[in-house]
Amino acid sequence: MNIMTLLMDILIFPGGLFAIALGLLLTGLDRKLYARLQRRVGPPIYQPCIDLIKLSQKETLIPRTANITAFRFAPLLGFAGMLAAIAIIPITGIYSGLYQSADLLVLLYLLSMPALSLVIGASASGSPYSSVGLSREITMVLAYEIPLLIVFLTVGMRVGMSTGATAVFSLSSIVNYQLQNGALLFDLVMLPAFFAFLCCIPGTIGVVPFDIPEAETEIAEGTLLEYSGVGLAMFKLTGGLKMLVLSALTVALFFPSGLGSFWLINLLWFIFKCIVICTVTITVVRATTARMRLDQAYKFYLLIPTAMALISLFLTLFSVRV
């Protein structure tokens, strides 16, 4: 693998600059649409860029009880993880994934890095509010990772059993299978897994009704309490990148088909699909629900998305063709 193409993939396209721009666009559109759903005007779409510029000009205050190295280092962990995660996901017609064997399992580990960086940052802050926030964050990660793992397993087995092997986790192979045999979204056996995956997205990103770790009104912003200035800007940026990674992953796993072969049309079609997924799973859910309690959210994730994903898994294991 050429070092120049590696750097270009991670730092410029599709990671790095392109990912940051698209992540900020998704965040801005989310805020604008959320305002419109409440019958008000709302901030302009480029508002997250302005927020980041302002945050980078504020001073950074470190609490006396904080562990300075971990405090400064924590925001970078999640950011680096998300950049690598975007570079792995293939975009149909333009980009075929960083390595031909780019794995769904590696992506599973990378997806937990932002949560890990929040936990490290919160525990390095040395504040009681942060420790409440981080225990809630760990609980939420445990809750939503279970259906996420089962959905990944189901997709891998569905593609694998149709092509002769047992399970195929390489993202390029999954995308190629769908380009030849029709998207997994239209496969009725995979429909419960698709809904389970959509249920996991608000929990992963941390929007209402699952923004329990960052509950502003209860624990004074929880995990991000002691962060200011550039560290906070990094965390907000990582949040935007996480939205992009999850929507790109949904597109790659369930409906990756392109439109023709011109690269610009494929790119616009991909961006349009990401916007639709973010609107349905994040903005509309955010505008119509209230925050759940921790035990309610935990029970929800252990019951409904897990059950739906397990239905798909068992139907796949018995090679049911509908």
Next chain:
Amino acid sequence: MTELLQKIVKKSPWIYRINAGSCNGCDVEMATTALIPRYDVERLGCKYCGSPKHADIVLISGPVTAVVKDKVLRVYDEIPNPKVVVAVGICPISGGVFRDSYAVAGQLDSYIPVDVNVPGCPPRPQAIIDGIAMAIEIWKKKF
């Protein structure tokens, strides 16, 4: 360059409320009337934040009672520069109806530098938003 920075940065002020012993009248105005979705200050980029470390504009209400004075000063120190202070209501300015009480420790002006005063008991929502707009103009010059 600084002017360009100021023009960009003034579109994203984040707001934090401190209750310095207030009767909650001004707090109700701030939290539920002036800065809610109805008047939509979010189109100016304003957003309530839950932590003082994320804040740019501080809204302080209430006469500074003796019990709460240290805490207000500690929370004020937690807010990163550049910041701007808005005293909402007549109580931080002169004590309001509680002026000669034994529990009031003095004017807010004598403890922290106040940039904008919004008198009223409680001030109208439009007056509070006007005060915040003035505070944004003062704040952007501190960059």
